Amino acid sequence: MMKASAEQGVQCMVATPHFYATRDRVDSFLKRRGAAREALDARMGPDLPEIVLGAEVAFFRGIGKAEQIEALKIEKTDSLLLEMPFRQWSEEDVDEVQKLIEERGFNIILAHIERYMAMRENGQLVRQLLEMPVSVQINAEGLLDWRMRGKLVRMVKNEQVHFLGSDCHNMGHRAPNLGAGREVIRKKLGQASLDRIDRLSEALLFRGDSPV
Ligand SMILES: [Fe+2]
Structure with a gap:
């Protein structure tokens, strides 16, 4: 995957293994992730992307107060990639995200927002979440899907998307596809739109600056 990404122009990858509080503990997760990094370091070559460690943290009730999730931020940033649940959200869920932002100083990056926009039952709460100072990430897959493309391109154009994953x-079926996703943006909106997204990623990963 690193080789394929490098061929698509990727210089730095954020590794975000899933973290599920219901079946894992932060300390054992970090241990496994550390071991994976060591195994990877032993195979690193000069033409491969740099790896920055993070996690894709699945929302759980009580996350607003969970102290240990600090350790799951993307390395050297205050940013946490958060996966919201694939069920009907409640006001309390959105309140917990707000708590993370306002009381605990997290920069929350909402993972693959396009998947929730497709869930009608959460429409109002998705809008409510997007009104908060959150960063928004979409997957290249959404840009390659004709049913989603128009909407996502509009969001990129309106600067409502900060990160592309x-x-x-x-x-196999989930292979590196940033090259193709980026090509959609370049074709539809021009190089400047891509440059904007790249600048935001660079600011986050190399200076710890969040877009919101
Ligand atoms: Fe996810």
Whole structure:
């Protein structure tokens, strides 16, 4: 995946293994992630992207107060990639996210917002969440899907999207696809739109600056 990403022009990858509080503990997660990094370091070559560690933290009730999730921020940033639940959200869920932002100083990056926009039952609460100072991430896959493309391109154009992810998991059905996703943005909106997204990623990863 790193080789394929490098061929698509990627210089730095944020590794965001899933964290599920219902079946994992932060300390054992960090241990496994550390071991994975060591194994990877042993195989690193000069042409491969740099790896920055993070996590994709699945929302859970009580996350607003969970102290240990501090350790799951993207390295050297205050940003946490948060996956909201694929069920009907409640006001309390949105309140917990607000708590993370306002009381605990997290920069919350909402993972793959396009997946929730497709869930009608959460329409109002998705809008409420987007009104808060959150960063928004979409997956390249959404840009490659004709049903989603128009809407997402409009969001990128309106600067409502801050980060573009590959969501790569393997070299099979979830292979690195940033090159193709970026090509959609370049074709529809021009290089300047891509440059804007790249600048936001660079600011986050190399200076710890969040877009909101
Ligand atoms: Fe996810």
